[in-house]
Amino acid sequence: MLTEIQTFTMTPLRSAALAGVAFALLATTIPAKAQETDWPTRTVTVVVPFAAGGNTDIMARVASQKLAEDLKQPFVVENRAGAGGAIAANYVLQAAPDGYTIFFAAAPQIAVLPHVQKVNYDPIKDFTPVSAFGTGPFILAISSENPAKTVAEFVASAKGKKLNYASGGTGSVSHLSGALFVARSGIDCAHIPYKGGAPAMTALLGGQVDMYFGNAADIIPFVDSGKARIIAVAADKRMSQLPDVPTVSETYPDFSLSSWNGFLVSSKTPKAIVDKLAKYAIAAAKDPAVVDKLHKLGVEANGTTPAEIAAQIAREQPQFDLAIKAADLKQAQ
Known part of the structure; x- marks a missing residue:
């Protein structure tokens, strides 16, 4: 009889405890889920390492316009030219890694600049590649x-x-x-x-x-x-x-220096934001109207995944190293 009473009175307690655990687990997942679905909730700054009017700037504006349309938030291009792109790169890394300051970079900021002069960033450790938007041979x-x-x-x-x-x-x-x-x-x-x-x-x-x-x-x-x-x-x-x-x-085999442009973010940026930005950047690069605009610039639309652009950067570095040597540029110490 005592056993029956104990069973009867303890079961609700167990249920309450389990409910509490479940609620706690749910609470811990809510921020990540909200982060994934809510970003962006305000203006995103797209930092371009060159002055307005060039190919990189034009591509950044084409991409930003499409992202703004699809994500329902302003994407504002900010030109921070100087030091071969190092000024823009440092600016992005000094901002909060929350997806609201992103880098629309070009190949030289990753494959060239850190190898020929002192910069305050490591192109591989400090940045996470998101997506190559376009390549202009x-x-x-x-x-x-x-x-x-x-x-x-x-x-x-x-x-x-x-x-x-x-x-x-x-x-x-x-x-x-x-x-x-x-x-x-x-x-x-x-x-x-x-x-x-x-x-x-x-x-x-x-x-x-x-x-x-x-x-x-x-x-x-x-x-x-x-x-x-x-x-x-x-x-x-x-x-x-x-x-x-x-x-x-x-005429001369294996001669190709890819002049890609695309999105990078601080390596401290949450993966959920990286994945969401990549998803929309890829879609933007494959949009027929965007493809047509880039084609008129002599640019091939890309839309690569984070893994694909990371692999591309690694694959192309040896060719850039050969070109740096040919140009007799001083290697960074």
Whole structure:
């Protein structure tokens, strides 16, 4: 009888205790779940490491507009140019790692800058790659006054001469592409850096330099007008916009310096936010209207996962290392 009474009175107590445990467990999961579903609840700042108007800036604005539409919160682009992108990178890392300050980076901030000068960040340990949004291959242009139609013809005509090549700045992908080409081809060609792609292109058109690796957006308009000629693309495969133009790799194998742009965040950012940003960034890059806008810039839309962009960064680093060596840039100590 006593056993029956004990059983009767203890069962509700056990039930209450179990209910308390269940509630406690539920309470601990609520913040993470809310974080996953609620972010963003206010304005997100997208930090661009270059001045307004360039390819990176334009891509950041295209991406930000789409993210704002889909996530129902403002995504505001903030340009923080200087020190090759180190200023922007440090700014992002100094902000709270809560997903409200994100980095729309370019390959040089990860693959080049930390290897040629002292910076206050570790590109691998301090940042989490989220998604590559678009890749704009650099294309090799020469003056239309030069009769060469192919890489082989250009190199043959350059033998025994002293030439110059332009870039959008020391340490830029433009510079590294030119340096690697000079090293692989064996021509005598000096580097002339300019403050951006537009003045570099102007120098090519004016005859101050003999060749220039630049963005398609900087070069194609002048090709269409007959003032310049494209002889190769520094990419793994031919561009859909220029299907008849061969890659440099067709003459010099394994010649490709990817000029990707995409989202990175502080490595301290919660995974739930990283995953959600990646999900929407991937969707944005695959949106037909966005793909069309990027195509007109000479940019291939990507939309890679965090794992894919991390693997891409690791895979491409050896090629950047070769280009850094070819450019004789001082390695960071």
